[in-house]
Amino acid sequence: MFLKALYDTIMITVFVFAMMLVIEYINVQTRGKWEKIIGRRRFGQYLVGAxxxxxxGCLGSFTAVALYSHNxxxxxxxxxxxxxxxxxxxxxxxxxxxxxxxxxxxxLFFISIPFGWLTDLLIGKRANKFFKCECMEVHGEHCECFKREYVIPQLKQLSLERFLLLLISIVSILLVVFGVIGPEKWNWVRITILFVLFVATFIILTVPDHFxxxxxxxxxxxxxxxxxxxxxxxxxVLVELIVNRLNLDSWIQSSKLIVLLIACLIGLIPESGPHLIFVTLYVSGTIPLSILLASSIVQDGHGALPLLAHSRKIFLLVKLINFIAGISVGGILLLNGL
Incomplete structure (x- = not known):
């Protein structure tokens, strides 16, 4: 049980690590350009928000909080x-x-837009008096992350951080190629993981030391x-215990409304980790799509933490709206057998 969980954890972490490097790279390269992307029409804002x-990750949510704080x-x-x-x-x-x-x-993309529109329609203007948009600063950091003349000197004077990141990336590629982690046979999933890893390796090789x-x-x-x-x-490990050792699968199947409520309550925690339980339960087929969607609607990972730091009232209001949305959507889908 523990060995399988360990292998799966390594595979998931490798992919997450590579994807985060790529997303971080893109985020820094495009920082400061979000305002130009957003249209002046209200529907354009909902589309950008979605x-x-x-x-x-949480970068999109952090950006949304910063943009909201600047009206x-x-x-x-x-x-x-x-x-x-x-x-x-x-x-x-x-x-x-x-x-x-x-x-x-x-x-989630298509569910989010009508709820955003309803929020502005019903309480948008009234909520403005609770939040003064003056604290948060959008940093305009720019990084020239690929300059050919710097690549070779950086590799000749290899920093410890670059060496370790390259080692992690190369070992991960070899583990995936030889089927130690990830799919055992060549398929589009293995190719996708390798593509992301190669892009991450290129980024590690070429970015400046500061970045x-x-x-x-x-x-x-x-x-x-x-x-x-x-x-x-x-x-x-917890899912393995629930499904195969504690035989809670039958209880979950017969108590889906209770599980739905628990999922939404856990979603209120401003932390990514607890929600992983429902992701793994859904992937294993233990809970239906409706419960995962409800949990996903309510939770926002670390994304709302900057909002909590600047306005507890707006943070609680957003959480309340998301909780109502999660319970409503999850309940409707669950009652319809989804």
Whole structure:
């Protein structure tokens, strides 16, 4: 049991690590350009909010909070982002079950937009008096992340961080190629994982030392990866115990409304890890899509933490709206057998 969970954890972490490097790279390269992307029409804001939520990880949510704090996004557009996001669990479900991941991400995208519109219609203007948009600063950091004349000198004077990241990346590629982790046979999943790993390796090879240390080493590797390893391994072991050892599968099947309520309550926690339990239960077929969607609608990973730091009232309001949306959508889908 523990060995299988360990192998699955390594595979998931490798993919998440590579994807986070790529997303971090793209985020820094495009920083400061979000305002140009957002249209002036209100529907355009909901669309952008849903797209930000669909970005794997919490970067899209952080961006939405920053834009909302500058009156660029409406409250409804912020709610749209928080409903559409799954936080770091997006990476995990993409690694475990890509087809199911696409279904969940697409469903959240289309569910989030009408709830964002309803939020602005019913309470958008009244909520403005609770939040003064003056605190948060959108940093315009720019990184020239690929300069040919710097690549060779950087490799000749290899820093410890770059060496270790390259080692992790190359070993991960070899493990996937030889089927130690991931799919045992060559298929599109293995090819996708390898493609992401090769892109991540290219980024590690070429970015400046500052970007590598601040964004890849300090932010991705030291901040996110340990939590993902612990929560993923813990969730996989817990699911194994629930399904095969404690025989709770039959209780879950007969108590879906209770499980739905528990999933939404856990979704209120501003942390990515606990939601992994429902991701793994869904992938294993123990819970239906409706419960995972309800949990995903309510939870927003770490995405809302910057909002909590600046306005507890708006944070609680967004959480309440998402809870109502999660219970409503999950309940309707569950009653219809989904």
């Amino acid at each position: 797209l930000l939520g669909a970005v794997p 660029i996004l409406s409250l409804g557009a912020l709610v749209t982002t928080m409903i559409a996001t799954m936080g770091d669990e997006t990476f995990v479900i993409m690694a475990m079950a890509p087809r199911k991941a696409l279904l969940v991400i697409t469903a 590598l240390k601040e964004h890849m080493w300090e932010h991705v590797l030291k901040n996110h990866i340990p939590k993902i390893i612990l929560w993923t391994f813990g969730a996989l």
